[in-house]
Structure formats: structure tokens, C-alpha cells
Amino acid sequence: MAPARAPHLRRILRLFALFLVLFHVFPTGDCDEQVPLILWTSEGASIPVQVAPPAGHIVEQQQLSSYLEKALNLGPKNVVLFLQDKMSLEDFTMYGGAFGNKQDSVYPNLESALRSSSSSLVLPSVSWPASNAVIAQIQDHLETSPLYMDPETLSQLRLNASSAALLVFRLPYGNGADLLSAKDILSENDEVIGQVLSIMKTQAVPYTAIYTALRPSKGASSVSWEAGVGGGRSLLQARDRYRERERERQRKVKERPGVYAPxxxxxxxxxxxxxxxxxxxxxxxxxxxxxxxxxxxxxxxxxxxxxxxxxxxxxxxxxxxxxxxxxxxxxxxxxxxxxxxxxxxxxxxxxxxxxxxxxxxxxxxxxxxxxxxxxxxxxxxxxxxxxxxxxxxxxxxxxxxxxxxxxxxxxxxxxxxxxxxxxxxxxxxxxCAGFFSPGIWMGLMTSLLMVLVLTYGLHMILQLRTMDRFDDPKGPAISVPQTE
Known part of the structure; x- marks a missing residue:
């Protein structure tokens, strides 16, 4: 089964590379405005086969909603959403071993999940406003609130195949200034994906998994493509200078004294x-x-x-x-x-x-x-x-x-x-603070208690009566008749 899935995975990665080349050779707009989306089901579960869009087509929010609706209507109701901060096609072509260097791939767990899945859907180009609405679309379809989790929390949760659940795992991304740091972070994200899928497998609950991002990773594309042309270094330096000026401006705003307008x-x-x-x-x-x-x-x-x-x-x-x-x-x-x-x-x-x-x-x-x-x-x-x-x-x-x-x-x-x-x-x-604050009430109650104690003490002292007859130790003892 695995050898049969390997050519399919290579076709997926080559498709990513083809889309990347088409977007740079035949630009249809700003290629930095799209993110990829990968959907697959657990082993043994299946969803209706859906035709991927043609090369160069950008999936908007309405079309993405149609894809998700078809997948969730007949697929598992437990949805595992891996939502990365940033991601672009370049992340798969640069780090996914798309051109045969599989030993350098940072997605071994993702590739293993795709190989074992009987149903998968790859959307290489989804507009980022549509990807931002993925949580809301799944939430409306499943009629359940999202649960933001990590692998440790998931291991303590018991899922049920008959009830719907939306589990969201947020994944970070490198700042794009260092290729090694971006690669390391993507590798760590893949390890998190592997841990989550392993926990889901132990619970024996069918699920639908989705891997996408909130926005494109412009940093990775700018480094990889601008480095080979003249002016790439100057563009990076200009960006660094702009960020430095922006940090300085924010620091001055924070340190500026005075009362500001509403x-x-x-x-x-x-x-x-x-x-x-x-x-x-x-x-x-x-x-x-x-x-x-x-x-x-x-x-x-x-x-x-x-x-x-x-x-x-x-x-x-x-x-x-x-x-x-x-x-x-x-x-x-x-x-x-x-x-x-x-x-x-x-x-x-x-x-x-x-x-x-x-x-x-x-x-x-x-x-x-x-x-x-x-x-x-x-x-x-x-x-x-x-x-x-x-x-x-x-x-x-x-x-x-x-x-x-x-x-x-x-x-x-x-x-x-x-x-x-x-x-x-x-x-x-x-x-919002009324006249009688908790401190004032405490002081009043304490004072009232002290006044009551003092009043009771004075009342007891006033009840004391002095003797009207005294015994003389040198004389005879005083005899008090019983009748008195």
C-alpha cells in the first residue's frame, strides 16, 4: 500500500512546484496573497472525491466553503485543524523534497499521513481571507465551538465519533530572515502534527484533518527569489531599516508623557x-x-x-x-x-x-x-x-x-x-465604585460591633450594687435575719 501512495505524494509535491513556476512566469496577480490547504481523512475513513482546481486558479471563500461542506457532510465529524501562522507554496518546494531530495524533507509525518489516508484534497492556492474564515465555516457546519489545544491537552481528552468536535492546533512560523530557523520551525511543526495524529490513532476515532495558514509567508519567498537578482540585498536592507524606524517610533510614542485624546x-x-x-x-x-x-x-x-x-x-x-x-x-x-x-x-x-x-x-x-x-x-x-x-x-x-x-x-x-x-x-x-465600597462596609460593621460590645459592658457595670452593711472584724459578727 505504501509504495502505491509514494508516486501520489510525489505528484502532489510536483504540483506545488508547478503552481509556483506558473505564478512567477505567468503572474495572475499578487502570488503572495494565497496560502495552500491540505485536507485528508484518517485511515479507514473516506470522503467524496473532489476535483482539484486547475493550475493558476485561486480558491475564494465561497468555493472553499463548498469543498469543506462536501467533505464534512459524509466525512468524520471530528475535525483536526492545524492552523499555521504563515505558509506559502515555497515552503513545500524548498523544504518538502519536491525535486527528489527526500532526505531533506521537513514533512515526514505529513507525508506519512497522506500515504495512509484513503481520501485527500490539495488546494495549492487559497486566498488568505478564505483561509482566515476556515474556523468559522467549520464551526457553523458542525455547530460546535472550536477548542484550542496542544498535544498534552489532547491526550487527556476523550473524543466520541458520534459527536462533532473542532480541535484547533496553532503552529508558529519563522520570521523569514533566516532560512535555517524557518526550516527548523517547520520541522518542529511537523513533529507536532505527528504527535497529534498518533494520539488520535490511539483513541481509534475517525477524523478529518486540515493543514493551512492564516496568511502567506512572504519572508520565505522574498529571500529565495530576491537573492538571485540584483537589488535583493538592498530590498532586505531597506526592510530592516523600515522595521528599525517603526520600532523607534513606537518606543517614542510609549515614552511620550501627557494625556491623549479619546x-x-x-x-x-x-x-x-x-x-x-x-x-x-x-x-x-x-x-x-x-x-x-x-x-x-x-x-x-x-x-x-x-x-x-x-x-x-x-x-x-x-x-x-x-x-x-x-x-x-x-x-x-x-x-x-x-x-x-x-x-x-x-x-x-x-x-x-x-x-x-x-x-x-x-x-x-x-x-x-x-x-x-x-x-x-x-x-x-x-x-x-x-x-x-x-x-x-x-x-x-x-x-x-x-x-x-x-x-x-x-x-x-x-x-x-x-x-x-x-x-x-x-x-x-x-x-463604578459606589459610595459604600467593601472597605467602608467593613469599617462600619467593625465599628458597630465594637459599639455593641461597649454598650453591653457599660450595661453590666451599671447593674452592680454596693453593700449597705459592713462587718467589723473587732466587734461581734453581724447577724442578718432570714426575714429581711
Missing amino acids: VEFKEGENTCILLWAKGLSVSILRSGRWEDHDLTSSTFGEGASPKLHGSSCDKSKARLVLNYENVLGHRSFKLIFGMSQRHYKVSARRWFTLDTLELEYDGTKATFNGSRSIYAPAEYSYRCESVTNYRWPLLVPRSNKDPANQWRVTLQDIQIQGFNVSRGQFSYASD
Whole structure:
């Protein structure tokens, strides 16, 4: 069986090489805008045969959704998604032994999986927006939330062939400046793939595996192709100088003192949403540790110009969308503040609440509820020293299965107003700390307890009575009649 699969694998690798040559000889657009996608099933499981696209064809999101739907309708419902940060065709042609040098291949486990699989699908050119939406498409089809895992966590999980599961394994990629480092990282990623597939094999659960990336690895292609032409070295030097200037600019922004202006969203000529925070950061749990990313400098301060497309506001609803790029390995990342305003009969006034705070990344949404703790009168702004979901949380994940349980959001010294903004300035702030804080309540209760103890002691002392007769030791003893 294995010898029969070997020519098939060589044809796949040669197909990658053919696509690479066609894209450089007959350019149909920017070849750096596509990533490959490989799909296969476990040994013994099969999916309907699908025809790969012709050479030079770029698979867009709708066509990719059709491929995935056909594969998941009749294939295994346990999906293992290996999502690499960056990947391009060049990674297979340079490191996959596509031209016969199999001893130098960094994909032995991937090749072994393809040989043992009875069904496979190779899409050499998928647009990166389509690959970014792979998680969302699989999630909608399986109706289950993604589980971000590592091999150690997978070994403790027990899967069931009758219930659907989406297991996501994030894989890193080299920075492209060093070919050896990129090769080593790809080799380590292949070892992770081998470990995961070995664990899946021990559980005897059929699965569908997908290997793709969030964006193309431009660094690898630029080194390999620019090195052979004049100006390649100068292009690399120019890129290094640009990165150095960008790091210097960010350092100066962070060190610049002073108070910066809030984020302002306008509907026409009128300002309807204001947001300010001293610190804004997010963290994600990966491999048992938290990875942090500070968004303060890219959101507030001089020189920061956050993208607000997708924001909206009216008299009853307000939505502020902060758009970012390349946050914790996610090419597309959004922070969405969803606010509403309504009239409450009990208090006989209108209040605004921060209903949800959503993190949208690469087609996945993590939702926090904040309506129970984050609110203010409609004509006021809301201000709080700290809004988090893990330390005295004011933000709560929507459910136990929501991806929000793998995230931490921290807003320090935040002030936000989504309604009744006048002259582009915050209204009077309603602070999240009430008049009777926990410390004040503790002091009052302790004082009340001490007053009660003192009152009881004084009452006991006042009940004491002095004797009205005294015994003289030199005289006869006093006789007290029983009748008295």
C-alpha cells in the first residue's frame, strides 16, 4: 500500500512546484496573497472525491466553503485543524523534497499521513481571507465551538465519533530572515502534527484533518527569489531599516508623557461615541501559559489612528468597532463594544448599558456580557478604574463553551459614553465604585460591633450594687435575719 501512495505524494509535491513556476512566469496577480490547504481523512475513513482546481486558479471563500461542506457532510465529524501562522507554496518546494531530495524533507509525518489516508484534497492556492474564515465555516457546519489545544491537552481528552468536535492546533512560523530557523520551525511543526495524529490513532476515532495558514509567508519567498537578482540585498536592507524606524517610533510614542485624546466616532458631523482608557490589553491561553498583547499605543495617543469601520450609532443602539491587524498571531482582530439605551419604569429614567464586549478574530467570536455591572444614566458617561474578566470581573463569558474563556481583557481607567455626547466631550461620569465600597462596609460593621460590645459592658457595670452593711472584724459578727 505504501509504495502505491509514494508516486501520489510525489505528484502532489510536483504540483506545488508547478503552481509556483506558473505564478512567477505567468503572474495572475499578487502570488503572495494565497496560502495552500491540505485536507485528508484518517485511515479507514473516506470522503467524496473532489476535483482539484486547475493550475493558476485561486480558491475564494465561497468555493472553499463548498469543498469543506462536501467533505464534512459524509466525512468524520471530528475535525483536526492545524492552523499555521504563515505558509506559502515555497515552503513545500524548498523544504518538502519536491525535486527528489527526500532526505531533506521537513514533512515526514505529513507525508506519512497522506500515504495512509484513503481520501485527500490539495488546494495549492487559497486566498488568505478564505483561509482566515476556515474556523468559522467549520464551526457553523458542525455547530460546535472550536477548542484550542496542544498535544498534552489532547491526550487527556476523550473524543466520541458520534459527536462533532473542532480541535484547533496553532503552529508558529519563522520570521523569514533566516532560512535555517524557518526550516527548523517547520520541522518542529511537523513533529507536532505527528504527535497529534498518533494520539488520535490511539483513541481509534475517525477524523478529518486540515493543514493551512492564516496568511502567506512572504519572508520565505522574498529571500529565495530576491537573492538571485540584483537589488535583493538592498530590498532586505531597506526592510530592516523600515522595521528599525517603526520600532523607534513606537518606543517614542510609549515614552511620550501627557494625556491623549479619546477614540471618537462620528455619525455625520456629530460625535456619538467616545472611548478613553489608560491601558488596553488582551491575553490568550496557549500551551498552559498566557500570551499578552498591549493595544494601548495603537488605539490611543498621538500618532494612533484606530480603524473604526463597522461602527454605528442611533438613539437606542451604539456599536464601536476597533479594528487591528497581527494581534497574537491573528491577522484580523476586532474589539466590539455593543451598547444600548432604554427606559426603566422603576427608576423612571433612561439608562445605558455595555451589553457585550466581543473579540472577533479570524472568523471566530468570543463574547463577554457586561450589562449586569457596566451601566450609567443615559445622559452620563461610565467610568471605572479597572474592567476585566478575571480579577473582580465585570465582564463574564457568555457561556462555559464560549471561546471567551480562553481570553483575558484588561481596560485600565476606562471612560466610555455611547449616547448624548455633547460638543465632543464626555458628560459627567458615573463611577463604578459606589459610595459604600467593601472597605467602608467593613469599617462600619467593625465599628458597630465594637459599639455593641461597649454598650453591653457599660450595661453590666451599671447593674452592680454596693453593700449597705459592713462587718467589723473587732466587734461581734453581724447577724442578718432570714426575714429581711
